[in-house]
Amino acid sequence: MxxxxxxxxxxxxxxxxxxxxxxxxxxxxxxxxxxxxxxxxxxxxxxxxxxxxxxxxxxxxxxxxxxxxxxxxxxEPLKEVKDWLSYYENFWNNNAARLKKLLGEE
Missing domain, CATH: 1.10.10.10 (Winged helix-like DNA-binding domain superfamily/Winged helix DNA-binding domain)
Incomplete structure (x- = not known):
């Protein structure tokens, strides 16, 4: 094998x-x-x-x-993990900003 x-x-x-x-x-x-x-x-x-x-x-x-x-x-190989996670960090930051904006409008 x-x-x-x-x-x-x-x-x-x-x-x-x-x-x-x-x-x-x-x-x-x-x-x-x-x-x-x-x-x-x-x-x-x-x-x-x-x-x-x-x-x-x-x-x-x-x-x-x-x-x-x-x-x-x-x-060095951990950079691949960091890059993958950075997408989700941006995802959550953007969603948190949208939620904050929505809550501010109410």
Missing amino acids: NKELNRDVFVAIADPTRRKLIRILADERELPLYKLTPHFQMGRTAVSKHLTILKEADLVRERKAGRETRYRMNA
Whole structure:
């Protein structure tokens, strides 16, 4: 079975565990798996699987440091999410302005 190489960023961030991983890595420069695992009630294998999904979406990058693999966040793919959400921000701002105008007319 061929793995999907370019996983959708929305799929990748849909899971709360992966969002937490992104948040942790956003606060740190790089972390190895053994320092990420204690943040979760699951084993290294499960955390590693979540990291793989984030890597497939290019939200996480890895670097070998000797025998250790270190993970860091790549925020660039989140721009797609920001752009998508900005449409709805404009939608709600415009509707709120219309509602305010209607209420002012009454």
